[in-house]
Amino acid sequence: xxxxxxxxxxxxxxxxxxxxxxxxxxxxxxxxxxxxxxxxxxxxxxxxxxxxxxxxxxxxxxxxxxxxxxxxxxxxxxxxxxxxxxxxxxxxxxxxxxxxxxxxxxxxxxxxxxxxxxxxxxxxxxxxxxxxxxxxxxxxxxxxxxxxxxxxxxxxxxxxxxxxxxxxxxxxxxxxxxxxxxxxxxxxxxxxx
Numbered sequence: 001x002x003x004x005x006x007x008x009x010x011x012x013x014x015x016x017x018x019x020x021x022x023x024x025x026x027x028x029x030x031x032x033x034x035x036x037x038x039x040x041x042x043x044x045x046x047x048x049x050x051x052x053x054x055x056x057x058x059x060x061x062x063x064x065x066x067x068x069x070x071x072x073x074x075x076x077x078x079x080x081x082x083x084x085x086x087x088x089x090x091x092x093x094x095x096x097x098x099x100x101x102x103x104x105x106x107x108x109x110x111x112x113x114x115x116x117x118x119x120x121x122x123x124x125x126x127x128x129x130x131x132x133x134x135x136x137x138x139x140x141x142x143x144x145x146x147x148x149x150x151x152x153x154x155x156x157x158x159x160x161x162x163x164x165x166x167x168x169x170x171x172x173x174x175x176x177x178x179x180x181x182x183x184x185x186x187x188x189x190x191x192x193x
Contacts, residue, residue, distance in 0.1 A: 005043045007033055013054045017100040018166075021108060024051070051113055055105060058098045059120035065090055066127050076135030077186060080154075083128065084182050087158050091174045096162030103159065125151045135189060142191040154185060 011032050015024050026037045026047060033040075044050045065086040073079030090098065102120070105113045128151035135141035161181075165174045175181055186192075 004033075004035070004039070008040055008043055008050060009054055009057065012050050013058065013094075013097050013101060016051075016054065016104050017095075017097040021104050048110060048112070051105070051110070052116065054101065055113060055116045055120075058094070058101060059116070062087075062090060062098055063120065063123055063127075066124060070127060070131060073131075076131050076138060076140050077190075079131045080135070080186060080189065081182055083131070084154075084185060085178065088175050088178050088181065091158060091162060095170070096165050096174055099159035099162040100166065103163075121155065124155065128154055132189065141189040145189065150189060153188075157181070157185065 008029065012024065012029055015028060015032065019028075024047065026040050029047075029050075030037045030040050040050075044053070066083055069082035069086045070079050073082045102117050105117050108114055125148070129147045132141060132145060132147050132150050136143055136145060136147075161174050165172075
């Protein structure tokens, strides 16, 4: 029973990311997994429950990795580097599913799904903003940075990389040169270049 449940969540996330919310139906999901529509509802009470579980899992992993990166870094610069490394690793591991799912659900008419995405972005943004504020206080980052703008630019950059990969036909790595990405973002925070 556990394996089918996991497969439903994995394939459901792939459908949302690759085909959009309109194709996230019990019929399509069941067909891709090779089970009946009814079999899906032995594991979940509704498609909404599946969607909420997908969001919870992917966003929780992202938040956990972000918190771990902050804990591992000694300086704000190291923390941002580790956050970016963790995001790039997660983007590759999930093939860009997290940003695409967040975008898809942000357009949903389901309030509970939109609320969960909003809560995730707020929590994530607060973690990044605190690191940036610490960097400003320590003199590592420019004092004139708009902290909100900088934090959400990092989120947007990762989302843009996922969109770019999807638009290019899902070939190769999502981020070809992680060092350049880190330099671009840190250079902006530090006022270099």
